[in-house]
Amino acid sequence: xxxxxxxxxxxxxxxxxxxxxxxxxxxxxxxxxxxxxxxxxxxxxxxxxxxxxxxxxxxxxxxxxxxxxxxxxxxxxxxxxxxxxxxxxxxxxxxxxxxxxxxxxxxxxxxxxxxxxxxxxxxxxxxxxxxxxxxxxxxxxxxxxxxxxxxxxxxxxxxxxxxxxxxxxxxxxxxxxxxxxxxxxxxxxxxxxxxxxxxxxxxxxxxxxxxxxxxxxxxxxxxxxxxxxxxxxxxxxxxxxxxxxxxxxxxxxxxxxxxxxxxxxxx
Numbered sequence: 001x002x003x004x005x006x007x008x009x010x011x012x013x014x015x016x017x018x019x020x021x022x023x024x025x026x027x028x029x030x031x032x033x034x035x036x037x038x039x040x041x042x043x044x045x046x047x048x049x050x051x052x053x054x055x056x057x058x059x060x061x062x063x064x065x066x067x068x069x070x071x072x073x074x075x076x077x078x079x080x081x082x083x084x085x086x087x088x089x090x091x092x093x094x095x096x097x098x099x100x101x102x103x104x105x106x107x108x109x110x111x112x113x114x115x116x117x118x119x120x121x122x123x124x125x126x127x128x129x130x131x132x133x134x135x136x137x138x139x140x141x142x143x144x145x146x147x148x149x150x151x152x153x154x155x156x157x158x159x160x161x162x163x164x165x166x167x168x169x170x171x172x173x174x175x176x177x178x179x180x181x182x183x184x185x186x187x188x189x190x191x192x193x194x195x196x197x198x199x200x201x202x203x204x205x206x207x208x209x210x211x212x213x214x215x216x217x218x219x220x221x222x223x224x225x226x227x228x229x230x231x232x233x234x235x236x237x238x239x240x241x242x243x244x245x246x247x248x249x250x251x252x253x254x255x256x257x258x259x260x261x262x263x264x265x266x267x
Contacts (some may be wrong), residue, residue: 006173012040015143016198017077021062021063021064021083021247021248022219022247022248022249022250022251023062023080023081023083023085023221023251024080024083024219024220024221024222024251025079025080025082025083025085025086025219025221026059026064026084026085026086026219026220026232026246026247027069027072027085027088027213027220027221027229027230027231027232028055028085028086028088028229028231028232028234029088029090029190029213029215029232029234030045030047030052030087030088030089030090030100030234030235031043031046031089031090031093031235032045032046032048032091032093032094032095032096032130032131033046033047033048033052033089033096033099033100033103034046034047034048034049034095034099035048035049035099036048036049036050036051043127043129043130043235043236044235044236044237045233045234045235045236046095046235046236047123047197047234047235047236047238049099049100051236051238051250052099052100052103053103053106053107053137054068054106054240055234055238055240055243056087056103056107056109057107058240058243058247059085059122059247060107062244062247063083063230064083064084064085064247065082065083065084065085065267066084066085066086066087066107066109066200067084067085067086067110068110068111068112068147068148068188069086069088069112069148069150069188069211069213069229070112070148070176070187070188070210070211071084071086072084072086072220073210073211073226073229074251076220076222076224076226077222077223078222079220079222080220080221081222084164086111086112087104087109087110087111087112088111088112088113088114088150088190088231089111089112089113089114090114090126090152090190090211091114091115091116091124091130091133091152091156092113092114092115092116092133092134092139092152093124093131093132093133093134094131094132094133094134094235095131096113096134096142097134097138097142097175098142101142101144101145101147104147105145105266108224108243109227110146110147110148110150110220111147111148112148112150113134113139113148113149113150114150114151114152114188114189114190114213115133115134115139115149115151115152115174115178116133116152116153116154116155116156116174116192117151117153117154117173117174117178118154118155118156119133119176120133120134120136120139121133121134121135121136121138124156125155126154126156126192136181137237139178139181139182140181140182140183142182143181143182143183143184148184148188149178149181149182149184149189150178150186150188150189150190151171151175151178151186151189151209152174152176152185152189152190152192153170153171153174153192154169154170154173154174155170156192156193157170157192158192158193158195158263158264159171159191159192159195159196159200159263160195160196160197160199160200160261160263160264161263161264164199164203167200167203167205168207171189171203171204171207171209172207172208175207175208175209184234186208186209186212187208187209187211188209188210188212188213189204189209189212189213190212190213191204191212191213191214191215191262193213193215193263194213194215194216194262194263195262195263195264196214196227196228196261196262196263197260197261197262197263198260198261201225201227201228202226204227205227209227210226211226211227211229212226212227212228212229213227213229213230213231214228214230214231214257214262214263215231215233215257216228216230216231216256216257216259217231217232217233217254217255218231218232218251218254218255218257219232219246219251219254220232220251221251222262224257224258225258228257228258228259230254230257231236232246
């Protein structure tokens with residue numbers, strides 16, 4: 001542990017006077033991770049290894065226990081009072097295995113990785129210029145390390161725009177393939193682009209998912225619908241002071257995140 005990380009707790013508490021982190025659990029939503037320094041013109045949702053280290057260090061200094069999303073949602077009403085934190089990675093891009101994985105190992109913590117299944121090991125069609133997604137072997141390696149694998153659909157469409165058959169295929173086929181690759185139950189889901197409505201949530205639950213993440217910012221107080229969980233969007237902007245502020249503010253200070261529809265038909 002570096003001196004910089006050891007000082008995070010004091011710095012964070014200084015930001016809040018003498019206050020501890022606000023009650024409630026927190027889910028952090030990441031995408032790709034690079035060793036750094038940041039690539040000029042790099043995507044706003046990419047963080048460096050040092051940023052990820054600083055975020056984990058801050059969470060631990062403020063008394064959060066880092067768990068998988070499955071653990072956080074197993075007893076959702078109690079998870080907030082236990083001050084759980086979950087690190088999630090959407091799209092399962094190259095940096096998750098090459099950079100995030102060793103950083104997580106440094107701290108002895110886990111995460112939840114949401115993978116698409118259409119073309120593993122290739123450039124994602126929905127994100128021009130992004131690095132490739134993980135291969136089946138890389139996903140299996142993450143699972144072997146105790147990292148939870150969740151689904152992010154087959155091809156990353158806006159699920160609210162699909163007919164019932166196409167929606168079912170995106171949900172069921174991705175879960176089936178990931179379970180075979182990871183050798184673990186796949187019950188966590190992240191809506192592509194955060195888009196969902198009543199039909200999508202019901203179909204997701206019917207496909208075997210027990211919890212799903214949106215991309216509306218907020219904290220988890222324990223009374224949320226597990227099929228529309230809020231997250232804190234993490235990216236190049238996510239400095240330690242900024243994250244500390246969000247961890248120290250009251251959950252009730254966030255805008256509403258239990259909305260009935262988000263996406264082309266309802267946001």
